[in-house]
Amino acid sequence: MSKRKIARVMSVVMGIVMGMASLTGCAQSTSDDKVEVELVSYKPEAVEAFEEIAERFNATHEDVYLKIDSPNEAMTILKTRFIREDYPDIVGIGGDINYSNFLDADLFMDISELEEVRTVKQSYLDMDKELEFVPKEGTYALPYVANAAGILYNRDMFEEHGWQIPETWNEFIALCEEIKASGIQPLYLGYKDTWTCLAPWNALAVGLSDSDTCNQVNMGNTTFAEEYRESAEKMKVLLDYAEPNPYAYGYNDACTAFARGQSAMYPIGSYAIPQIKSVNPTMNIDSFTFPANEAEEDNVLNSGIDLQFCVMKNCENKEAVYEVLRFLYEDETIQIYLDNQGGVACKEGDFEIPAELDGMSTYIENDRMADYQDHHYPSEMSVDAMMQTFLLDNSEDAVDIFLKRFDTDWERYNRDLIRKVQQYQQEKGDAQ
Numbered sequence: 027m028s029k030r031k032i033a034r035v036m037s038v039v040m041g042i043v044m045g046m047a048s049l050t051g052c053a054q055s056t057s058d059d060k061v062e063v064e065l066v067s068y069k070p071e072a073v074e075a076f077e078e079i080a081e082r083f084n085a086t087h088e089d090v091y092l093k094i095d096s097p098n099e100a101m102t103i104l105k106t107r108f109i110r111e112d113y114p115d116i117v118g119i120g121g122d123i124n125y126s127n128f129l130d131a132d133l134f135m136d137i138s139e140l141e142e143v144r145t146v147k148q149s150y151l152d153m154d155k156e157l158e159f160v161p162k163e164g165t166y167a168l169p170y171v172a173n174a175a176g177i178l179y180n181r182d183m184f185e186e187h188g189w190q191i192p193e194t195w196n197e198f199i200a201l202c203e204e205i206k207a208s209g210i211q212p213l214y215l216g217y218k219d220t221w222t223c224l225a226p227w228n229a230l231a232v233g234l235s236d237s238d239t240c241n242q243v244n245m246g247n248t249t250f251a252e253e254y255r256e257s258a259e260k261m262k263v264l265l266d267y268a269e270p271n272p273y274a275y276g277y278n279d280a281c282t283a284f285a286r287g288q289s290a291m292y293p294i295g296s297y298a299i300p301q302i303k304s305v306n307p308t309m310n311i312d313s314f315t316f317p318a319n320e321a322e323e324d325n326v327l328n329s330g331i332d333l334q335f336c337v338m339k340n341c342e343n344k345e346a347v348y349e350v351l352r353f354l355y356e357d358e359t360i361q362i363y364l365d366n367q368g369g370v371a372c373k374e375g376d377f378e379i380p381a382e383l384d385g386m387s388t389y390i391e392n393d394r395m396a397d398y399q400d401h402h403y404p405s406e407m408s409v410d411a412m413m414q415t416f417l418l419d420n421s422e423d424a425v426d427i428f429l430k431r432f433d434t435d436w437e438r439y440n441r442d443l444i445r446k447v448q449q450y451q452q453e454k455g456d457a458q
Contacts, residue, residue: 070096096118174383178302255425296382357375
């Protein structure tokens, strides 16, 4: 799912679902005595893949019938169903703030006993753990497919000019200067759509700050002014190598410009590749991890869980649901999804990495990955708009203004969460 769509459907639901005492509506028996398992996914663009998966499951299972729905605006529909206590058996959602809110509301079952959990790459299990507002025992999601974000580049253009892939920040800036000197635009940003400002931000921040920065702030151990300064300063530097007035061009404009060779690089996630190739189907795209640091070994790939499966708590027919999850996690089933949607398998195994992500393959294979920082940001805080305002600010103290506002707004929109986290820390300390 594109970051734009994610941004549109993300909203806090703690107040809506807190206090629900029990869950009903799990796997039901069908008229032919099969147990029906309903899976609702938030990815309508994957309907074709899910139809094939459901068809294969139902053709090979006599006692369980799998029904998969991938409606438009699935998050809104899910939240409405939760209010009505009309629960599906499994939900397919991203690893973001929605997952955090649903988990905090105690809606999901602990599936740590499921054998497939032990085949998930550790980075993705860690990402889900860091999305917990307060630590919980157990595992509440089965990560399925991830995306990756860094720098997409025009491979043919790089080969023609002999440009080398940078591994450090200084090498990256030197490359931008070299490309600019050749008369070619180094970067296209497309910041008119505010969410696009978060693409390079996330890719920079995962290498320049800890993956649990937001939780550390909630615990009172640090501030964003301390943790995000270098990321903010480097975001400003990117503007020197972007199209004139990037705020006049949106996501589609940037994808089209990059597809037509109007820039050598595009700092965006793998989710943009289908859009780019819709303009130029034969474009030779590759990518590399954003070289945010002065030493390559300090760089981290920005990768987040694009789709994971969660089981609703107190499901009455857990074995039927587990049977579905086992099928979904078979290598052949995962490959059906990857062939249709692309991405990176969250499961350990010999899955082919898309050619467009070749340059990130060593990071993926070596599990050098961290989640999008914005997966921890509350939607009410509108960090994307805050980021655009900061980038438009040409004053000398723009970075200080931005960081101060980030800390102030974070406390404003996370007051209850901060209180909960610090209370947990206090109780933990008292218990010890």
